[in-house]
Amino acid sequence: MIRFSKIYLLLIIACLGLNVKISTAQIHVIPQPLHLTTQKGNFVLNSKAVIGVDKESAVIGKYLQGYLAQYYKLQLTLKVYTQIPSSTAIRLISSNLKGADGAYALSVTAGKITISGKGGGIFYGVQSLIQLLPSVAAKPLLIPVCAISDEPRFQWRGLSIDVCRHFFTVDEVKKYIDVMAHYKLNVLHWHLTDDEGWRIQIDKYPKLTEVGSRIAYYAKEGKFRKLDNLVDGGNDGFYTKAEIRDVIKYAQDRFVTILPEIEMPGHSEAAIFAYPELGCKDSTGAKHRVRMLDPSEYTFKFMEDVLTEVIALFPNQYVHIGGDEAEMADWLKSPTAVALMRKEGLKNEKEIQSYFIKRIEKFLISKNKKLVGWDEILQGGLAESATVMSWQGEAGGIEAARMHHHVVMTPLPYMYFDAPQANEQLEPIGWNPPVTWQMVYNYEPQSSQLTPAEAAYILGAQGNIWTEKIPNAAHLQYMVFPRALAVAELAWSSKEDKNIDRFEYKMKQQYPYFKLWNLNARLPDIVDIDHITTNADRFKQTLQYPLSGAQIRYSLNGKMPDSTAKAVAFPLNIDVTLKDSLQLKTYTTWNLNTQHILQSATIKHIKIKPREVGIAELKPGLGYKIFKAKENNYAKLEAVTPVSVTVITTAVPMILPVSTDDVTLVKFSGLIKIDTEGDYELTSGFEVSPTLYLDNELLIAGEKNTYVEPQKALLHLKKGFYEFSGYYTANEANSKQTLFALKDTNGKLLDPPVYLFHL
Template identity: 70%
Template sequence: MKKTPSLKYILLFASLLLSVTTKAQFHIIPQPVSLKAGKGSFILSKNAVIGVNKETEPVGKYLQDYLNQNYGLQTTVKVFEKIPVKTAIRLNNVWSNAESAYTMNVSPASVSISGSGAGVFYGVQTLIQLLPTDKAPTLKVAACSIADQPRFGWRGLSLDVSRHFFTVDEVKKYIDVMAHYKLNTFHWHLTDDEGWRIQIDKYPRLTEVGSRISYYAKRGEFRKLDNLIDDGRDGFYTKDEIRDVIKYAQDRFVTILPEIEMPGHSEAAIFAYPQLGCQDSTGAKHRVRMLDPSEYTFKFMEDVLTEVIGLFPNQHVHIGGDEAEMVDWLKSPTAVALMKREHLKSEKEVQSYFIKRIEKFLLSKNKRLVGWDEILQGGLAESATVMSWQGEAGGIAAAKMRHHVVMTPLPYMYFDAPQANEDLEPIGWNPPVTWQMVYNYEPQSKELTNAEAEYILGAQGNIWNEKVPNAQHLQYMVYPRALAVAELTWSPKNEKNLDRFGWKMKNQYGLFKLWNFNARLPDIDGVDNIITNKSRFKLTLNYPLTGAKVRYALNGKMPDANSAAVAFPVNINVPLKDSIGLRTFTTWTLNDQHIRQTANIKRVTIKPSREKVANLKPGMFYEIFKTKEHDIDKLTSEKPTETGETSLIVPVRPLGEGFINWVKIKGFIKITKEADYELTTGFEVSPALFLDDEPVIKMGLNTYVEPQKALLHLKKGVYALSGYYIADKANENQTLIALKIAGGEKLYPKFYLMH
């Protein structure tokens, strides 16, 4: 007899479904601390009044301008002592001891945003994300209540304008989008070898000559600009332009951190004023990028910083300090005399002397010094804030010394790296960095105590522009990765959810389109390298952006803009005898945006083992080899330092200098039900995994850059499993093997891992 579900369970299911559907409307980045869905929607129309008090009036006008520019919606801003409850949008200044906190309540009758300082502005940014992205006479906003505040005070993004100059309007647009996602620190890299970009009245040649490096390079009066994909762009900002950008940023609650590079990366300044350059007592002629530690240099830099400080009202000034070619000082009569006079033992101590002297000057002007982690060398300046870029080590060391730190480490926070396979992306520095890698980064290292972790001010994404010739390309490289920085620096650590963030991220492209902003397109999900034992390859290509099209090929050359395009979804169902190369070229409507992807699908034969289940125990067998040998095939003569049985991850073991931990695993996968299965790894850098001696996961590939999976039809029985990997921090606490029935939930390892 067929049972009919009771009304109680039908209503419960409907309630749960409604709850999921309602919450699905909210794709706010960064994720709020607290968000509760309400009932109904608020309708925003052209007759709406934005009620403000004196303190929130600038934010009200900002919102009014946004609605007019992006939707053509004419609203009215009215100033009240006490804003009437019936006002459509109310922006209330309410004191809070939580910096930048806000609350927002959206009901069918009105929108109310309350906060102090930047809080109301951040509430408006949340409201902007709740608006539909299609222009219409009225705009519908889902009812909700939000209470929110940031995790970190430093939520940063840099811009290198030395390698390629960007106009005031381009810089303003960069700041605009930062502010939309509650990023609040704009690190403006104003000087470097390739150009000096800030007007300094006392030293006019810095901009007359130093900002026109590409011009002088073309005339043969300056070295050819290496590493640039073109000749660069000449230009500089006048003081009035800088004041204009500062005011623009302040209106969006963005602090600008100016960077004036020293003592290295100073070639543009030295080209303008050669007496700044490090002298060579041997008479050798070579490229000079280092400042000579002379009294002339210190007076020069103090004069420059005085004018910089006069422009920028913020607390910090960044002085660089990275990649200084300190060995040049050992040939400089000035530096050698300084070392003798100050009893300095090495060139690193000269660097420390230089930085500390600049710090003393900045402190006399009530400013604090920020520098890259190289300023730790030779002794850290007393009040310095460290930007840790060469990995986390410098930041961890500085925090343990009770210095403030901004985490901005390679590779996670470097957006000049490609965002996918290097062969498919614009040229960049370093191996690929995906948005998932950025999102998974945690600024407060486990190596820090709770007290030490308090010295981590936040995190920052960096972009260096040797390979970035224009604003559209800049936008492509920085976004959507900057969205991950926004969420990891704002949202509570325990609220991080990679899958949810990925869904929200894809929902931002309507806003990017509205803003005419060229963020890199999302990948097609499922274009993965696949090992399978099935005789047909089936895949449906779906895409989250309406109007996107795809050109694809199987075992052909990569399609391009001239290839025939089809709309999503696309069903692929073809015979599979050996292997197939899938290549896709996806386009969207904005600025001819496109991305390319590739995947290899290989057919193998997987046979069950003759081992009897009754003879097997739960878990897998492992061996750990502590060794200096990097070739796994040469471990045959070495004995393991540890053996064991586990169904969990083999933990990372302590290592000595130059040692690595090789882990070998061996066992079986027990299948109790014939079905299609999907086998993957949760390691960010993949292990080598074999099933029936067939390689199903290749070692060393980044799972976000070159995703791999095995799609196998497995009969009931056991299948021989083996593999190996290097156990280190890159895969600590990550899942070695994930198995699920295709299209279903993951299975528990304790039920299928045997040995």
């Protein structure tokens, strides 16, 4: 019978608290501050408090005043001073602090609160103060005594929003900005034009919005192609210039810069539908979908006119021009493009793309703006001063940084939030394989492949969301949050201070704030719902949940419960006979049952037994066979001679990747020696799991993401020897991870040289 104690989990939680001092559990600020100290005591905030500001901090004081009134019904007085009196309850002091732009100092004593900052620093200090407030409007409001000094690691801490595939209202965009600001995210990448819609008013070309913003209407009328990538056929709308100015001002007051994106030369179907003269012509006369702009003088004049009006609206220094997924082969059939190639001596379609981007860049430079584009703009030659957004993995960003171009890292899969957050069958429909918040948090924007000088060209990181499968704001919020909090911390906090366990603890403390703000963030998972392999005769587990008031509906027969099933409160104790495998499925609800998540796990029952082995035959360590191949096809390895056969006896028993162009595939075999009968847990620390067998029974299935489908084996092992084998792909990612770990019933990690042997 497996009786794994929850003491180990409680010890982890206690260790998390060491970083934030359990005595002041309210300190759960995201992103993690650079320096944080706490003391006993609280500042009592009531309606008598005055917010004292100077001229420079007045707008931030007004913001704080409005926040306290909206969410806590506190009507505080705001006073502007030339010199803020030291006796003022809340003081916001403009100061040129040392450190990066955005640095701030926050001091909370029993008598007053003082925030000083550089640039947006006072505002960021206010956001940290907001996370010190209780998440419910209790009276009095107690704010723990503490001191924070902080500054951002990167100056680009971004999120995108795609309003082309599905349109979002001004109020919905503002709410998105609000939550970004709470976590010190400071760049909103506003994707305003694409095949499915043109969303920005352009006075000189009114049909861009009269026609191009109504693509869903024309598709439903049969006058435009079927929008088959969209879950519901899409919705229509656009922003007037007045609305855009309003959003920009709203963002500026929250120290968020808006980066407008006007797609070109691809993803331009909505513009071409409105103005067919823009479309790439086909000399063969073939009729096909036209998404590419023809590189004609008409097109360049048109786009320069559009950008002139865009520039007049957006005060920031950057304009994003897209450049991704351009169907450049269309140009090879265009008389205009072919003539351009002859005139400019361009060798291929990639050089046409480069010519197009460089020409637009020259225009932007003439307007004192900088060009940003997706990493495809590297093809054919990179524009002279372009900033690259690296989305197709990291390669484009690394190449651009080595060329001394600024880079924003936003790579697949880590920064793509249209991907599901857990098992695809249990989550809303999305693109690409699942991306969990842990995968986001573990991402490092400054690749180890870069020198320190090259890494300095990395401006920061950005999370992206594309809305083909996201029809409304609640769904958008579900997909973006809480993953955006991981972006916030990895882009703000120092690399050395990252701690995923502490972040998880803090992240779960944010959910009452999400409730306060009416934000539909995806709920956290139930702790310890793993795929389990066990030889126990009973399955006993206590399911815990971090959010107060949550309820669970569950089944053990493989049928997913729904809202009609009986709900029970957490913690849930499960204790059932285990003769065969069973399927645990859960339906968890929170916030008056308005939010829910689904989870599933297989409890696989196996039989294992020790084997007889002569002590004299034993040799320490495992035996390894190393293969080189072009792909990870382990089935073909039986007929292949390994490039190396070796034995490892070290404390980290794994083969590291061999640095060639081929894939390093590893098979191992040996014995696990058990000296004391008892309960044991075997796990893998690989993010993408290896395949592990014990007594020829599959314990850990290979090629599974540990955050999406966590696996472990809970085994009662008698004294003796057990056959142990497996295989895995050795790569750079898992070279710093743990192949397997064996723990006893008390959670003690056993030393591999003590229990690993081979014959």
